[in-house]
Structure formats: C-alpha cells, structure tokens
Amino acid sequence: MLVKEYCKKSNTFFGIKCQKLLYSTKSKFQKIKVYSSKTFGNVLMLDDCFMITEKCSDHYHDECLRLIDLKNNKMKVLIIGGGDFGLVKKISKEKSFSKIDVVEIDDKIINTCKKYFKNNFKFNSSIKNKVSIYIDDGYEWVKKKNNLKYDVIIIDCTDPNPIAKKLYSNIFYKNINYILKKNGIFIQQSGSPVIDYKKIIKPTIKKLKNNNFKKIIISAFHMPIYPLGLWSFIKSQKP
Amino acid sequence: MLVKEYCKKSNTFFGIKCQKLLYSTKSKFQKIKVYSSKTFGNVLMLDDCFMITEKCSDHYHDECLRLIDLKNNKMKVLIIGGGDFGLVKKISKEKSFSKIDVVEIDDKIINTCKKYFKNNFKFNSSIKNKVSIYIDDGYEWVKKKNNLKYDVIIIDCTDPNPIAKKLYSNIFYKNINYILKKNGIFIQQSGSPVIDYKKIIKPTIKKLKNNNFKKIIISAFHMPIYPLGLWSFIKSQKP
Numbered sequence: 260m261l262v263k264e265y266c267k268k269s270n271t272f273f274g275i276k277c278q279k280l281l282y283s284t285k286s287k288f289q290k291i292k293v294y295s296s297k298t299f300g301n302v303l304m305l306d307d308c309f310m311i312t313e314k315c316s317d318h319y320h321d322e323c324l325r326l327i328d329l330k331n332n333k334m335k336v337l338i339i340g341g342g343d344f345g346l347v348k349k350i351s352k353e354k355s356f357s358k359i360d361v362v363e364i365d366d367k368i369i370n371t372c373k374k375y376f377k378n379n380f381k382f383n384s385s386i387k388n389k390v391s392i393y394i395d396d397g398y399e400w401v402k403k404k405n406n407l408k409y410d411v412i413i414i415d416c417t418d419p420n421p422i423a424k425k426l427y428s429n430i431f432y433k434n435i436n437y438i439l440k441k442n443g444i445f446i447q448q449s450g451s452p453v454i455d456y457k458k459i460i461k462p463t464i465k466k467l468k469n470n471n472f473k474k475i476i477i478s479a480f481h482m483p484i485y486p487l488g489l490w491s492f493i494k495s496q497k498p
Numbered sequence: 499m500l501v502k503e504y505c506k507k508s509n510t511f512f513g514i515k516c517q518k519l520l521y522s523t524k525s526k527f528q529k530i531k532v533y534s535s536k537t538f539g540n541v542l543m544l545d546d547c548f549m550i551t552e553k554c555s556d557h558y559h560d561e562c563l564r565l566i567d568l569k570n571n572k573m574k575v576l577i578i579g580g581g582d583f584g585l586v587k588k589i590s591k592e593k594s595f596s597k598i599d600v601v602e603i604d605d606k607i608i609n610t611c612k613k614y615f616k617n618n619f620k621f622n623s624s625i626k627n628k629v630s631i632y633i634d635d636g637y638e639w640v641k642k643k644n645n646l647k648y649d650v651i652i653i654d655c656t657d658p659n660p661i662a663k664k665l666y667s668n669i670f671y672k673n674i675n676y677i678l679k680k681n682g683i684f685i686q687q688s689g690s691p692v693i694d695y696k697k698i699i700k701p702t703i704k705k706l707k708n709n710n711f712k713k714i715i716i717s718a719f720h721m722p723i724y725p726l727g728l729w730s731f732i733k734s735q736k737p
Contacts, residue, residue, distance in 0.1 A: 261511060270537045274511035298509045481728045488727015489720045
C-alpha cells in the first residue's frame with residue numbers, strides 16, 4: 260500500500276510503500292496512525308503528515324542534537340512536545356545531563372510510541388530517574404512554571420496548526436525567556452525553508468528578536484520524509 | 499493529475515500535482531514527457547523520472563555552478579549530456595568563458611526543451627557564438643577528441659542506466675583525463691547520498707583515484723524533485 264502525504268503549499272506528494280496499517284486512532288487533539296514499512300520500519304503519521312520513522316531518517320533529531328552545543332554536563336533540558344521520545348533517546352545517548360522534562364499535550368502519542376517505537380523508550384534506570392513526563396499543554400505549563408530554570412528548551416511540535424500555533428507566539432517566547440538561564444539555548448522547529456519562510460521562519464525570527472533573544476540562526480537540514488525534503492530549526496540564545 | 503516517480507531503491511514516491519500532459523514521445527534512447535504544473539511550471543520526465551522544472555528547484559544547476567570555482571575568464575567548458583541547457587544557461591549568466599561544448603546523445607531532448615523550457619535557450623548572439631552542440635555519444639566523442647583541452651568538464655547525465663553507465667567507467671575517466679587541462683575541474687553527477695552511496699558514489703571515487711584525479715570531494719545538495727530530496731556531485735581535479 261502507498262501511504263502518502265499531500266503538501267498543499269507546494270502541490271506535491273511524498274509517499275512510502277507500506278506493508279500494513281498497524282494502528283489507527285483519534286485522540287482529543289489529532290488523528291494518529293502507525294504503518295509498517297520495509298525501508299523505514301514503523302512510521303508515525305499525525306493528521307496524515309509523516310512524523311517519525313524507526314529507521315533511515317533521523318536527521319531531525321541528529322540536527323537538533325548538534326545545535327545543543329553547551330559545555331555543561333549537568334544541563335537541565337525542557338522539551339515541549341516530543342512525545343515520540345526520539346529526542347529524549349538521542350540526548351540520553353549522546354549528552355550528559357541532570358534532568359529532562361517532557362511536556363506533551365497528548366498522552367495517546369506517548370502510549371502509541373511506547374508500543375510501536377519501543378527503542379526510543381529503552382533506558383537504564385539511572386537515565387530513567389532523570390526524565391519526567393508531564394501531560395499538559397506546553398503553553399500553559401511554561402506560563403505557570405516560572406520558578407524553574409533550564410539550560411536548553413526545545414519546541415518539538417507540529418507546525419503552527421490550531422494546537423501548536425500558541426507555541427509560535429510572542430507571549431510564549433516571553434514566558435520561555437523567564438525559565439531559560441542566561442546564555443541558555445532555545446530551539447524551535449520552524450518548518451520548511453522552501454515553503455514556510457514567509458509564514459513561519461520570518462515571523463518567528465522577528466518575535467524572538469522582540470523578546471531579546473540573540474545569536475538567532477536558521478539551521479536547515481535534509482529530512483527525506485517531510486515535504487520537499489528540507490526542514491529547519493531556529494536556534495537562539497538568551498542574553 | 500498526480501504525476502509520480504517511484505524509487506524502488508527506497509520504496510518511496512515523489513509526486514507533483516500537474517495540470518496537463520503537454521508532450522509525450524519515445525526517442526531511440528528514452529521516454530520523454532513534459533507536464534505543466536502550478537508550482538514548478540513545466541516539468542520534464544525521462545523514463546518516468548523527474549529531471550528538470552522551469553521553476554523552484556534549480557538547486558542542481560546552482561550547486562554545479564558553485565563547484566566551478568576557477569579564476570579563469572577564458573575558460574573552455576565541456577558538458578556531456580545537459581541537453582536541457584539548464585547548465586549552459588546558468589554558466590552563461592554567471593561565469594565568463596570562451597567556449598561551451600555540449601555533447602548530447604539524444605537530439606529529441608534538445609528539441610523538446612527548446613519548446614517547453616524556452617528560457618534555457620535565450621542568449622544574446624555573443625553568447626550563442628561561443629556555444630556548440632554536438633549530437634553524439636559522449637563516451638565515443640571524448641575518445642576521439644583527444645586534441646581538445648578543457649578547463650572544466652561536467653557529466654550532466656542520467657544515473658548509470660544502460661545508456662549512461664559508460665560515463666561512469668574507468669576507461670571513460672582515463673579519456674577525460676586526456677582532454678582536461680592541468681588543474682582542470684571534473685564534475686560528475688553522482689546520485690543520491692542516501693541510496694546510491696555503495697553503487698555509485700564509492701565506486702566512482704575509487705575509479706577517479708585510479709585515474710590520478712586529486713582533491714576529490716562529494717558535494718551533497720537539496721534537490722526536492724529527486725528521490726528522497728538529497729543529491730550529489732563528485733568534483734575532482736586533474737593534477
């Protein structure tokens with residue numbers, strides 16, 4: 260079976276030949292589907308968009324990790340979204356840290372990925388003790404947690420759809436600023452440089468500047484399963 | 499209508515929503531099709547693979563041009579393949595040169611592109627006088643032309659299918675060496691770093707080394723309309 264994602268901004272399709280639909284559900288927030296495939300292993304789709312695969316396309320997490328270039332082996336990390344645990348797995352393998360907090364709005368994502376992307380959830384107990392999961396709206400969570408301080412904050416969310424758009428707002432960046440340490444790193448997934456420059460990347464940079472973030476860079480990277488194969492993060496720093 | 503290319507190496511599809519099939523023929527060498535599309539303008543397919551578009555995806559030619567980093571405003575350029583004239587157009591706009599020879603095996607490519615990719619063939623007469631077209635098999639042409647000397651030779655061909663595979667052979671590289679000037683640049687399109695590393699990139703590098711090419715680099719670049727969105731050139735130099 261051909262499972263495909265249609266990108267209406269570019270009028271293009273990307274498709275993966277899959278063997279089987281393994282799981283399909285609808286949560287309060289989104290449609291969740293998991294397929295099995297030969298090339299990519301299990302494949303997660305949210306609202307008919309490819310999100311993560313088990314094999315061959317982990318450029319997204321690799322690139323995000325590359326941007327965490329702090330020399331701090333006690334770093335405290337906050338991930339908003341990221342319920343697939345791809346990023347937690349990478350950080351736990353390659354970085355030294357004292358704490359990772361994951362704030363995921365949709366517990367069904369975590370439960371689905373625990374079953375179909377098992378490898379992302381395999382940790383020894385010393386790592387496990389440093390990872391906390393909060394099932395909550397990241398926007399609201401950040402607003403009320405202004406007593407915490409992080410070295411790294413990553414927004415690993417979907418594009419600014421009705422659920423995620425608050426995570427691209429001026430007021431959210433203001434609240435992020437409160438809980439980020441001096442010189443702390445803020446990383447936001449920022450869509451495709453080919454099709455989202457005007458509507459996501461440019462306005463995000465403007466809002467970050469308004470909130471006094473410095474050293475703002477766009478980091479583009481190859482992501483074969485996302486529309487047109489090129490994706491981006493915006494990395495910035497708190498002065 | 500959805501026009502799609504299936505990549506059997508990765509079990510993936512890429513598709514473009516097109517308006518109309520403008521032209522379809524079969525030459526002695528390949529199936530040629532041209533579609534019209536909203537995002538990409540006219541789209542050329544050879545043997546059901548996307549080749550070039552009028553708009554939005556000229557990373558291939560841009561990247562090739564970036565690799566021609568000679569400081570020689572009288573340079574002589576040879577292009578094997580390239581009958582779509584995308585590369586000739588780019589070079590003529592951005593570089594200074596005394597001569598471009600294009601050796602294309604299939605005159606139907608040139609005739610089709612003259613009609614449906616008109617912009618690639620628009621030159622003023624001073625440029626026109628410096629461009630020559632030879633309808634010939636590039637492999638044979640290079641073998642017999644060992645009295646010519648070029649500063650830059652580019653292989654702008656399809657992947658090593660039955661027609662193009664001679665252009666990836668040891669003996670071809672030996673003959674290229676004869677007609678390349680000292681320190682001359684040789685650029686070969688070398689498929690996708692994701693799926694063609696073992697079968698195209700690695701053996702090509704080995705053959706270039708065997709033929710004493712130096713400064714061999716793989717240059718990967720984003721190419722949304724090619725399978726999995728990442729493509730490559732191998733650039734090398736004659737000692």
